[in-house]
Amino acid sequence: MTSRFKSFPGTSLSEEDFAQGEVLFVHDALKAEYARDTGVGIGAYLAGLRRGVILGSYCSHCRKTVVPPRVVCEWCFRPMSEYVPLRDTGVVNTFSLCYVTWDVQRISQPEIPAVIVLDGASTLSETSVVMGGILHKLSEVDPKAVRIGMRVRAVWKPPEERQGAITDILYFKPIEE
Amino acid sequence: MNERVAIVGVGWAGFRPKTPDLSYKEMIYQAAVRAYHDAKVDPRTDVDSFVTVAEDFHEGTSIADEYTPDQLGAVMKPMQTITGDGLHGLATAVMLVRTGLCRIVVVEGHSKASNILTLDSITAYAQDPVLNRPLRLNTHMVAGLEMNRYLHESGTDEEACAAVVVKNRRNALRNPLTSFGADLTLDEVLAGPPLAWPLGVHQTARPVDGAVVMVLANEQVARSLTDRPIWIAGIGWCNDTPSLESRSWATLPYLEQAAHMAYRQAGIRTPFEEIDFAEIDDTYAYKELQSIEALGLCGFGEAGALLKEGVFDLDGAFPVNASGGSLGAGHLLDATGLHRALEAVLQLRGEAGAHQLEDVQVALVQSWRGVPTTSGAVAVLTN
Amino acid sequence: MRKVAVIGAGMTKFVRRALETPKELAWEAAKMALESCELTMKDIDAVCFGTAPDAFDGVHMNGEYVSDGAGAWRKPFMRAFVGGGTGVFSSIQGWYHVASGMFDVVLVVAEEKMSSFYPHAQAAFLTIFDNFTERPLKPNLLWIFALEMNRYMTTYGLKKEDIARVAVQHKRNAADHPCAMLGEPNITVEDVLNSEVLAWPVQRLDVSPISDGAVAIVMAAEHVAKRLTDKPVWIEGVGWNLDTAYWTNRDLVYPRYVEYAARMAYEMAGIKEPRKEIHIAEPYDPFDYKVLHHLEGLQLADRGKAIELYLDGTAARDGNLPVCPSGGLLGVGNPIAAAGLMKIAELFWQLRGEAGARQVPGNPRRGVAQAWGDLMQIGTVVVMGR
Numbered sequence: 001m002t003s004r005f006k007s008f009p010g011t012s013l014s015e016e017d018f019a020q021g022e023v024l025f026v027h028d029a030l031k032a033e034y035a036r037d038t039g040v041g042i043g044a045y046l047a048g049l050r051r052g053v054i055l056g057s058y059c060s061h062c063r064k065t066v067v068p069p070r071v072v073c074e075w076c077f078r079p080m081s082e083y084v085p086l087r088d089t090g091v092v093n094t095f096s097l098c099y100v101t102w103d104v105q106r107i108s109q110p111e112i113p114a115v116i117v118l119d120g121a122s123t124l125s126e127t128s129v130v131m132g133g134i135l136h137k138l139s140e141v142d143p144k145a146v147r148i149g150m151r152v153r154a155v156w157k158p159p160e161e162r163q164g165a166i167t168d169i170l171y172f173k174p175i176e177e
Numbered sequence: 178m179n180e181r182v183a184i185v186g187v188g189w190a191g192f193r194p195k196t197p198d199l200s201y202k203e204m205i206y207q208a209a210v211r212a213y214h215d216a217k218v219d220p221r222t223d224v225d226s227f228v229t230v231a232e233d234f235h236e237g238t239s240i241a242d243e244y245t246p247d248q249l250g251a252v253m254k255p256m257q258t259i260t261g262d263g264l265h266g267l268a269t270a271v272m273l274v275r276t277g278l279c280r281i282v283v284v285e286g287h288s289k290a291s292n293i294l295t296l297d298s299i300t301a302y303a304q305d306p307v308l309n310r311p312l313r314l315n316t317h318m319v320a321g322l323e324m325n326r327y328l329h330e331s332g333t334d335e336e337a338c339a340a341v342v343v344k345n346r347r348n349a350l351r352n353p354l355t356s357f358g359a360d361l362t363l364d365e366v367l368a369g370p371p372l373a374w375p376l377g378v379h380q381t382a383r384p385v386d387g388a389v390v391m392v393l394a395n396e397q398v399a400r401s402l403t404d405r406p407i408w409i410a411g412i413g414w415c416n417d418t419p420s421l422e423s424r425s426w427a428t429l430p431y432l433e434q435a436a437h438m439a440y441r442q443a444g445i446r447t448p449f450e451e452i453d454f455a456e457i458d459d460t461y462a463y464k465e466l467q468s469i470e471a472l473g474l475c476g477f478g479e480a481g482a483l484l485k486e487g488v489f490d491l492d493g494a495f496p497v498n499a500s501g502g503s504l505g506a507g508h509l510l511d512a513t514g515l516h517r518a519l520e521a522v523l524q525l526r527g528e529a530g531a532h533q534l535e536d537v538q539v540a541l542v543q544s545w546r547g548v549p550t551t552s553g554a555v556a557v558l559t560n
Numbered sequence: 561m562r563k564v565a566v567i568g569a570g571m572t573k574f575v576r577r578a579l580e581t582p583k584e585l586a587w588e589a590a591k592m593a594l595e596s597c598e599l600t601m602k603d604i605d606a607v608c609f610g611t612a613p614d615a616f617d618g619v620h621m622n623g624e625y626v627s628d629g630a631g632a633w634r635k636p637f638m639r640a641f642v643g644g645g646t647g648v649f650s651s652i653q654g655w656y657h658v659a660s661g662m663f664d665v666v667l668v669v670a671e672e673k674m675s676s677f678y679p680h681a682q683a684a685f686l687t688i689f690d691n692f693t694e695r696p697l698k699p700n701l702l703w704i705f706a707l708e709m710n711r712y713m714t715t716y717g718l719k720k721e722d723i724a725r726v727a728v729q730h731k732r733n734a735a736d737h738p739c740a741m742l743g744e745p746n747i748t749v750e751d752v753l754n755s756e757v758l759a760w761p762v763q764r765l766d767v768s769p770i771s772d773g774a775v776a777i778v779m780a781a782e783h784v785a786k787r788l789t790d791k792p793v794w795i796e797g798v799g800w801n802l803d804t805a806y807w808t809n810r811d812l813v814y815p816r817y818v819e820y821a822a823r824m825a826y827e828m829a830g831i832k833e834p835r836k837e838i839h840i841a842e843p844y845d846p847f848d849y850k851v852l853h854h855l856e857g858l859q860l861a862d863r864g865k866a867i868e869l870y871l872d873g874t875a876a877r878d879g880n881l882p883v884c885p886s887g888g889l890l891g892v893g894n895p896i897a898a899a900g901l902m903k904i905a906e907l908f909w910q911l912r913g914e915a916g917a918r919q920v921p922g923n924p925r926r927g928v929a930q931a932w933g934d935l936m937q938i939g940t941v942v943v944m945g946r
């Protein structure tokens with residue numbers, strides 16, 4: 001029917017329309033605050049981070065170790081068998097060099113988000129589509145030198161500064177091997 | 178055929194003002210495991226589709242449907258989120274089964290209200306952002322406006338509204354899934370502090386945490402899974418205008434239409450005679466009376482008097498909110514309609530325990546999405 | 561199973577910043593869809609509505625707020641939500657409303673006004689991430705796309721200059737769309753490669769723009785559709801599938817959820833060889849590499865090989881499998897839910913031979929539309945045919 005319609009609704013505004021006060025608007029800021037119960041699985045994970053340990057959980061039914069830990073295996077819907085401490089080293093599964101912050105400020109030195117598959121957790125294989133990866137950032141590295149497959153190690157906050165949060169790990173950095 | 182749809186399993190967790198021991202995902206998991214056990218189904222192999230009801234700002238997460246599948250056993254399955262009440266979720270599941278595309282569908286709703294620190298300001302973001310929100314009024318005022326006009330036009334008095342509170346919180350004393358059971362007097366309710374006059378604090382349901390999961394199936398599957406399926410004989414839903422400036426305040430056209438749709442499917446012409454009991458909206462006490470009238474259980478302005486006569490009591494001719502309702506159990510945000518449906522299922526199965534009603538076959542369940550909306554849903558359940 | 565047809569469609573222009581409010585955008589699209597099949601609201605039994613996260617609008621229960629604009633006054637109204645997959649899903653929602661036998665004629669409206677979020681809609685996306693394990697790292701929305709694109713490119717050894725041809729073709733296609741925001745007949749691969757690096761490997765022109773807009777369609781049961789039009793376009797298959805939220809626990813190289821959704825839709829449509837039986841594809845294209853990803857998930861290309869459809873001309877408007885003849889999100893614009901439903905509207909127009917300058921030659925008989933969303937997690941697929 002588009003071929004029959006000659007004009008379409010919708011009126012485009014420009015920045016000048018706003019700058020010149022041509023368009024009125026109501027400004028409002030959200031006040032939405034939450035205090036979340038961490039529960040059993042994530043509660044254990046965060047408590048582990050405060051101690052300097054990254055916990056995963058193991059499903060004996062699927063023979064998979066995943067991170068962060070949870071109470072139920074989403075693949076077989078059985079309760080997870082046990083918590084498993086993982087190593088704080090791993091392999092970069094993918095990464096980016098990001099030149100804008102979360103609130104869209106331009107930065108000259110990129111942030112380097114990466115998915116890191118931790119040693120001791122499940123890895124991809126012919127028979128497994130599940131891997132024990134987490135999202136974190138890389139640092140102490142030349143952005144141009146980052147590669148998929150690179151081995152990295154966690155750099156932790158000093159123990160007295162840890163709060164039981166994902167940011168108790170400051171970042172991951174390459175392992176010299 | 179797939180015309181008839183039954184509830185074949187129910188599960189729940191929480192139903193407390195605070196649930197600090199569990200994350201919302203873990204609470205949902207508890208409810209889901211119970212429902213699957215009850216229905217004797219494995220979500221990984223037996224369930225064809227999943228439906229969650231949720232609103233982003235209640236979750237504190239944008240695109241909250243991201244986090245719905247794992248704790249339900251719904252990973253890599255057809256799963257959707259309805260931004261509606263639990264009864265909208267049930268209606269969605271009914272439609273999916275009736276298409277013939279799905280044999281078994283799961284519906285989930287939950288509330289982690291205790292984790293929301295600024296619930297009132299979030300509810301205020303449901304007001305019209307240009308016309309109403311700049312007035313900076315607490316959204317309960319919408320209920321105050323509605324109650325005032327309803328009392329004015331219907332001739333219902335404040336004592337009748339207080340009597341709803343007395344009834345429902347007394348009913349809640351018999352029901353373990355409640356948090357606000359109490360043996361109050363009319364005077365105690367009426368003497369409570371005002372919230373948005375004529376609405377009082379004691380006439381307003383308080384939010385609680387909880388999760389409800391239901392398993393629905395087509396007739397053939399339902400009969401193979403259980404010898405006591407609860408049939409969804411009719412389900413309807415409707416909206417009126419969201420505008421505060423042009424809505425009907427005293428009557429509830431959206432609820433009348435939703436009820437008409439559900440009754441038509443269920444073949445019900447005289448609801449008061451043909452239905453045995455109801456679990457209906459009592460987010461605010463006056464809403465129970467206003468809804469009873471909109472549902473056609475009595476004429477406009479008659480519910481208050483019938484209530485005072487005891488018609489809607491636990492041992493009355495037409496028990497309303499025998500469970501204690503939202504005033505007695507607490508309000509489960511988007512899961513509230515599923516909470517009411519859960520209570521109706523337990524009654525129809527004869528599993529309600531100390532508040533079990535005798536000889537019940539047909540239940541009426543109704544919900545409203547709360548201020549400032551005009552969105553309601555109605556279901557008729559039978560055993 | 562009742563047969564369900566699309567019998568009318570309408571859309572607003574997609575613009576960076578619309579004068580109209582969300583209610584007004586929804587109403588404009590709905591009005592146009594109704595007029596296109598000569599119906600009025602009296603003929604509509606129920607309304608389905610799609611819009612992406614409430615955070616854009618800063619409106620809680622945004623569906624309730626927009627409902628009257630979408631025509632839901634004193635009508636059964638429901639809003640389904642599957643993130644970025646919502647637009648295509650809204651037509652699946654309309655389908656099951658009708659196919660269930662509960663309604664005969666349904667209005668489906670998808671609306672998005674992203675410009676309300678101040679100063680930039682991208683910041684609203686922080687709250688899509690896990691509140692414990694991800695949000696404290698302050699992720700930008702672009703991270704997940706860049707992580708996925710890098711994984712995809714590196715695994716298959718794809719070149720940026722090849723992937724850029726997707727953006728070029730879609731923006732050129734959009735030059736023929738009267739509602740397009742970014743139609744550019746003369747854009748080149750160099751323009752894309754020289755655009756600002758946002759989150760390597762993602763550059764400015766690899767990405768669709770945030771936009772305002774609305775799209776509406778009218779869906780009807782067979783007996784009504786045949787009475788109202790001699791050119792109904794049938795919903796032949798629907799599929800949707802949601803993967804785990806633990807996105808760092810899976811390989812982003814391939815969208816299995818799209819494959820599952822596609823297989824569900826193809827099975828319902830009786831399609832055994834999609835590459836032969838589908839004549840037009842409107843896969844979801846918020847980023848150029850995503851088209852390739854989705855074509856592979858839709859089984860229209862082998863893994864890692866979708867780029868060949870662009871290199872050898874197959875995906876061109878006059879090729880053997882035209883891809884996004886509308887111009888897609890990259891060209892027409894990306895008001896999220898509306899952009900998904902735009903793909904359904906495009907198939908409707910294309911299959912009726914009414915797409916004007918965008919018309920795919922050869923009287924196409926069947927098309928597939930697909931959208932995607934959440935944490936690289938949901939696939940929604942609809943097969944339409946005449």
